[in-house]
Amino acid sequence: LKKMEIYMFDKSLQERLTEFTNILSNRGDVVPASQIRAEWAYHTELILEPVGWQGLWKIPRLTCQDFQIHYPTIVAVEVENVDFSELSALVKIVAVQDDIHLPDKYDVPLLELYPTKEQENTALDVVSTAECIDQLRFFYNYLWMPWDTDEDETIDWVANHLETRLRLFFDMKRGDMCKKTCDMIRTLMREGRDIQARIAKLEMEISDDEDGSEKVLDDNRACQLMKLHFRLQQIKTEMEVYENPAMREMLVRNQSLTGNEVEIKRRESRGRQLEAHFVWLGGSLEETIEALKSTQDFLPSNTFTKTSNCLQEALDISDKGDIVIIGKGEHEISGAGNLEEGGTLKGLSKAESIIVCPKETESGPSLLDFSGAEVLLENITVDLRELQAGILIRKGLVKLTNCRIVVDNQSVIKLGVIVLPGARLIAKNTYFTGLGTSVVVHTSAEAVLSDCTFDDCVEGIQLNNKSKLSASNCSFTNCKEYAIRKETEDLNNSEAQIGDVDILQNASEILIQDCRFENNLKGNIVLKPCINMILPVSEYLYDRSSINKRQLQILPLSVTKWIKSKSGFTLSLVMVETKTPAEISSDRQTQFGNARQLDPSDSIFVFKDTLSDYEEPPSDNEVHFRRAISSSIHPGYSK
Known part of the structure; x- marks a missing residue:
């Protein structure tokens, strides 16, 4: 028997702010939105182990749909190569759930991976790798907005948005904002991501038409595209109001006013x-x-x-x-x-x-x-x-x-x-x-x-x-x-x-x-x-006090047992008790999730409205969540 464990990082607002500032603007230059991805690529290349580490891949909802497998599904993988410019990794699937069919290898966004504590190569710095991926996942799940890519090149993204969005995140986490306001923010964020995806799809369709022999632009799609851009701009303007600390403080003072x-x-x-x-x-x-x-x-x-x-x-x-x-x-x-x-x-x-x-x-x-x-x-x-x-x-x-x-x-x-x-x-x-x-x-x-x-x-x-x-x-x-x-x-x-x-x-x-x-x-x-596995709950589920930058929890996932059979090996998982923060409100909103706070053994569904634990941005408009797996795991094999 051996334990499969993953890392869970507890960090305060100030720690997150310091980390992201160092990652994105440690050279002191103006960092426009268009440069953010390159800064992350540089940071991950500096910190991440490029090959040979084991982890869990939480397959996103839409990918599960493409593979026609139950969502959520978690598989064990080994990383064969990291593409830092794309913030993705080529993984070899070593164990899968049930009798499902997946490719032997697959390109996976880094933020969908959870490095495990136990590694075949003990020389690897898996803690730094796990922390780096946690930082990347937090940033793109909670701080990066779909309209940021269209921002002016002269605007410093870090100076303009980093602290205000982090404070918005933690204000919602602490319950400083009323339910109605939190719901509105989550709705705007979800709608913005949905619109951005529709814009990308329409632009691709229009581009394909222009490459054709007739090169006729579909007026209907062009009109749709224009309306979507207008609505995205409206959402951006509304979100800027909520991001403004002074405006948010006014909303908190008047949160008893519901309009009814x-x-x-x-x-x-x-x-x-x-x-x-x-x-x-x-x-x-x-x-x-x-x-x-x-x-x-x-x-x-x-x-x-x-x-x-x-x-x-x-x-x-x-x-x-x-x-x-x-x-x-x-x-x-x-x-x-x-x-x-x-x-x-x-x-x-x-x-x-x-x-x-x-x-x-x-x-x-x-x-x-x-x-x-x-x-x-x-x-x-x-x-x-x-x-x-x-x-x-x-x-x-x-x-x-x-x-x-x-x-x-x-x-x-x-x-x-x-x-x-x-x-x-x-x-x-x-x-x-x-x-x-x-x-x-x-x-x-x-x-x-x-x-x-x-x-x-x-x-x-x-x-x-x-x-x-x-x-x-x-x-x-x-x-x-x-x-x-x-x-x-x-x-x-x-x-x-x-x-x-x-x-x-x-x-x-x-x-x-x-x-x-x-x-x-x-x-x-x-x-x-009875087979259970739990990925860490999104950080916003708990109120946490300030801790050291490298302080972390190792979250027990399961006990694994490999059984030799004619068809190969079967990976069986048994639940290991998890420890949770001492004080957790049983009925409280979570920022960007509007979910009641549940004990990690409770449920996979910790969601209510937008940007929840069931929406996983940015890949499928969903965030990472925790899931109790209820099925066996078998060796991966080609579809």
Whole structure:
């Protein structure tokens, strides 16, 4: 046995500021934005070991999608060469998860790599290598903005942006800014990255057209490009306001002002009773009257009711416990608004005719994010579209009744409902289709499903170790892998077991009754050894005091055991207890993540809105996150 461990660096604002100043402007020259990458190339070439070190590659979301493998996936690699000018490395894949197919070698951005403590060549300075990559990752994840590349050559990027953006980062980390302001900043950053990617794609398409025989510029794409540049400039201007310390201080002083003061006073005058919000997109007079009448079936006659033609507006002005009633049509939202703490979202007709979907650039990685005592969703369709997750349940109870969780552009990385540790899901007569994994139930979480349908998904249900499931009269059909995947500590070897419901007879925490399994390509139920791995949580998860520059934590990942087999070696991983900072708020925002602070053993999903642990900038617009791997690892082999 040997331990696989990676390095985690705890640094204060002043330490980060000193480091980045030395890296980017130690010669005292003006450093424009166009020179920043070259400065990093110089620094990495000076510090990084160029070849021969082992590490873990956390494969980005879009790369997982290209390879058609589950996200997140972590593989063991050996670095064969570092391209300092590109800030990337050619790696040899030495062990992969499950039965997946990857190339033997792959070019990987340095910030996706995590050097391990144990190295075959003990002469390597792996600590400096790990610290250098940590610096690079922090800079491009949190300090570099998509509009920086267009900045004037006469402007000193370091003098103009470094300290102000670092202070913004730490202000959000400490919770000095209100939730609404933090959400706005994250939304702007995510939208900016999304727009930059779209600009690059359009410019490439236009360039290809110009190289053609006709050389005709598409007016429509040119107009789109112009609008995107305008919007990016607007975002830049707004972000400059938030980056300004004086403006930020003013926002902190006035953060109690939410813009809904009149609404708040009105509710207080009524004793803050629960209210209803009726969302109607329009219809004939008769249809409108009938819709209003139908609410009498479930609303007391004295309920104070407001009407709106915008679901997001209703969610934002609602209060905890309110009921939001929505009529037929397609309703675009950017989040659950105030219902995230509890309440009801109820459709007036069949779920197929009431679609709740994300706005193009304004939604977080999950469409609905709940952390309240109890939430009820009834008669609605949740359409993920381009999002990675439909519903995230952080704590409390979420009930789904007569709902549909769907996605048209099927992808292995798309998740329907994620139930985090301690949370519960109760779903009745709910339909899941087109998803990568329909329901993910984490350790100490519970899902109770009845009369639910899982069809044409990659995987029906993923159960982490010590999670609970009760499923009755459910249907699992046409899964491209397994209907139910369960990780367990009870297997005596590293071999997975594939079978039917009978292989769960010793799992007291799982109850399967009268369920139908049909045409699931890899099998109905699979049991896999309990295998866990954790990458370090993004630094913004914790409040940290000042420490020495080289102070670091070695984060235990797992114990590895190589087992010789006919097909080669299998790398089995067993969880090693991790230590966390002594004082962690259990319900606090994290800068650039808007996530509740969770213990590292809790969950892979520490995200809420933009630039979260599930978005990984800059490669796929995502940041590094932590993940409990729930599957075996096998030797890498060519696709």
